Amino acid sequence: MKLSEKELEILGVLEKDARIETADLAKMVGLTVEETEAIMKKLENDKVIVKYLTMIDWTKVDDHQGVRAMIDVKVTPKQGVGFDEIAEKIYRYDEVQSVYLMSGTYDLSVIVEGKTLNEVANFVSQKLSTLESVVSTTTHFILKKYKHDGIILEQEKKDKRIVVS
Amino acid sequence: MKATSKSYVSKTVRELKPSGIRRFFDLAAGMEGVISLGVGEPDFVTPWPVREAAIRSIEEGYTSYTPNAGLPELREEITKYVKNRYHVEYSPSEVIVTVGASSAIDTAMRTILDPGDEVIVVEPCFVSYGPMVTLAGGVPVPVQALKENDFKILPSQIEAAITDKTKALMICFPNNPTGTLLNKQELEALAEVIKKHDLLVISDEIYAELTYDEEFTSMASLPGMRERTILVNGFSKAFAMTGWRLGFVCAPKEILKEMLKVHQYALMCASTTSQYAGLEALRNGREDVDKMVKSYRLRRNFIVNSFNEMGLTCHMPGGAFYAFPSIESTGLSSQEFAERLLKEEGVAVVPGDVFGESGEGHIRCSYATSMEELREAMKRIKRFINSL
Numbered sequence: 001m002k003l004s005e006k007e008l009e010i011l012g013v014l015e016k017d018a019r020i021e022t023a024d025l026a027k028m029v030g031l032t033v034e035e036t037e038a039i040m041k042k043l044e045n046d047k048v049i050v051k052y053l054t055m056i057d058w059t060k061v062d063d064h065q066g067v068r069a070m071i072d073v074k075v076t077p078k079q080g081v082g083f084d085e086i087a088e089k090i091y092r093y094d095e096v097q098s099v100y101l102m103s104g105t106y107d108l109s110v111i112v113e114g115k116t117l118n119e120v121a122n123f124v125s126q127k128l129s130t131l132e133s134v135v136s137t138t139t140h141f142i143l144k145k146y147k148h149d150g151i152i153l154e155q156e157k158k159d160k161r162i163v164v165s
Numbered sequence: 166m167k168a169t170s171k172s173y174v175s176k177t178v179r180e181l182k183p184s185g186i187r188r189f190f191d192l193a194a195g196m197e198g199v200i201s202l203g204v205g206e207p208d209f210v211t212p213w214p215v216r217e218a219a220i221r222s223i224e225e226g227y228t229s230y231t232p233n234a235g236l237p238e239l240r241e242e243i244t245k246y247v248k249n250r251y252h253v254e255y256s257p258s259e260v261i262v263t264v265g266a267s268s269a270i271d272t273a274m275r276t277i278l279d280p281g282d283e284v285i286v287v288e289p290c291f292v293s294y295g296p297m298v299t300l301a302g303g304v305p306v307p308v309q310a311l312k313e314n315d316f317k318i319l320p321s322q323i324e325a326a327i328t329d330k331t332k333a334l335m336i337c338f339p340n341n342p343t344g345t346l347l348n349k350q351e352l353e354a355l356a357e358v359i360k361k362h363d364l365l366v367i368s369d370e371i372y373a374e375l376t377y378d379e380e381f382t383s384m385a386s387l388p389g390m391r392e393r394t395i396l397v398n399g400f401s402k403a404f405a406m407t408g409w410r411l412g413f414v415c416a417p418k419e420i421l422k423e424m425l426k427v428h429q430y431a432l433m434c435a436s437t438t439s440q441y442a443g444l445e446a447l448r449n450g451r452e453d454v455d456k457m458v459k460s461y462r463l464r465r466n467f468i469v470n471s472f473n474e475m476g477l478t479c480h481m482p483g484g485a486f487y488a489f490p491s492i493e494s495t496g497l498s499s500q501e502f503a504e505r506l507l508k509e510e511g512v513a514v515v516p517g518d519v520f521g522e523s524g525e526g527h528i529r530c531s532y533a534t535s536m537e538e539l540r541e542a543m544k545r546i547k548r549f550i551n552s553l
Contacts, residue, residue, distance in 0.1 A: 164203035
């Protein structure tokens, strides 16, 4: 789908700040509030805008730190359905946050989230590796997030410029 | 009679007016919680690959002088850049790498002026042009671009200011502080007057990359203008490299050769580290510039539309990162408005009159600041106006 310049600008702003007031967004792209709302509605209907989310740093919240692992999964693709069937089987689990088909030495990249290391380990050994087409798994636990989806998580936000120049 | 310390200072320098920007800096500097729209530089940090190139050059020991005119490979790259972006052809021997655009303008003035020569300076403009003319022994002749023309200077205004002492015209578009851009037709009309009276132009094109609606045209690209233009540009605004102090100047060989004498005696060469950074910026910085321009455009729209909505008339600036709204409706002078806004709401702007007479009644607001800060600043300015 080909989008107009204004539509792209709106997406660019919303991707960084979904909570922006529509009135401000309208001023930024030079449209009326009504026009801006109509474009957002259209992009939502077309599923270009899928959802408005909040990025939360759970590591700051006691008892909610959680554990994340990225799992490289090798699978045997099935005649006719390729990787789709096994991908679907994997993403149905609530623990699974993301599933990507990858190029390279393994096939699916699965991101799993659990409350404890044990919980994730159990998921991998009891559920994921026992699936019929899964050949092997390699689990990498995430130790610390520095930058996530383009956002640097712990960054001093200091303007180093002189006040008037 | 014993000399006082002050009498050691030349009359010319003593009589120079201190910068109005500087005065406002002193006012705002001590205050807490100030949101500053007074900053004349990008809010982006220099792109990482550029910083890395500089670090690498230091690690590899490139810490000595470069040739006076700058690194040969950088001059080569500058000629390519000016040709591709601005459609003017120079040979590397027609380029000097300077210490920011400021030193390029200073060198130009000192190269072209004899005592008493006049330079027409289009105002409102950056505060340094007039003083640089004076320091070079010349006489600055300010001509005012007017609000009713969206701060576009008219050829007839230039023509009216020309005397038999006029040597050159000093312009800067996109303009600091008004953001005004002259399009090709408007520049052509200006060029006609310049050619007719056989003047030289010093064209400060430091904001050339930052245009939002119409394409930028370089004065030197117009027919018959290359030979009478000293083109000044640099890395500060486009590549977010203000602190590196790196600019360049392009001019016809006969002029440039003479400028090089001034540059070499006064400055030797631009910082070597900065030159390596500049090389990387020109080779691989395009995407970063485009990204910054996109972001400035949205913020420009926001701030200009916000000003107009709250009743401060503001033309839509075609370039740079300044909005220049009129505050005449408040009945305050630029200085009163800016000082009270700073004291009462903690928002720093620069009063328009410091950039020239026709800037009175306006304030310069830089939108090179995060959207969160801009939003808060607009809220405070609105509250301030409503309190008057």
